[in-house]
Amino acid sequence: HGLSPVDVTSALVVARTASADSAATHRLLLVTDANLTDYRDLAGSNTYRGEDYWWLNDGDLTLRLKVQPGKAHTLSFYWGCKNDTRSARLTLFGETQTLTQSGYDGFRWFDLDLPADKLTSPDLTLSLTKPEAGSAAFVGRVKLRVR
Numbered sequence: 001h002g003l004s005p006v007d008v009t010s011a012l013v014v015a016r017t018a019s020a021d022s023a024a025t026h027r028l029l030l031v032t033d034a035n036l037t038d039y040r041d042l043a044g045s046n047t048y049r050g051e052d053y054w055w056l057n058d059g060d061l062t063l064r065l066k067v068q069p070g071k072a073h074t075l076s077f078y079w080g081c082k083n084d085t086r087s088a089r090l091t092l093f094g095e096t097q098t099l100t101q102s103g104y105d106g107f108r109w110f111d112l113d114l115p116a117d118k119l120t121s122p123d124l125t126l127s128l129t130k131p132e133a134g135s136a137a138f139v140g141r142v143k144l145r146v147r
Helices: none
Strands: 011-017 026-032 036-041 046-048 051-055 061-066 073-082 085-092 095-102 105-114 123-129 138-146
Touching (some): 051 073, 073 085, 095 105
Antiparallel strands (some): 036 138
């Protein structure tokens, strides 16, 4: 039916239940990327332009992601904007910084480079919280790739 075979050794499958109801719909997402170490589909109670997302005004987001220790990675957020400016406070490696994106309507990938010398464990924990001022970010997905 027009589908190509997929190398399952490099595929990550993410499944999510839309509701706790027994007649719930399920969403299956097949991500194929040999450099991918972790991927999260962040379904909250909100949708914009057909994308489910987590809005930081609804609560903080803490993720524990898998990495390949000693290798540089790229951390990517599928960041939403509504022709406005959206911000979040990111706590990573014991440091907090403000992340801000603006100038578009919808979602775009926003990348941060993570140096190899900071990645000493197979687990990486990060937290996103709403900013002290301004509009809180909304994020649909998070992925982590080896560079």
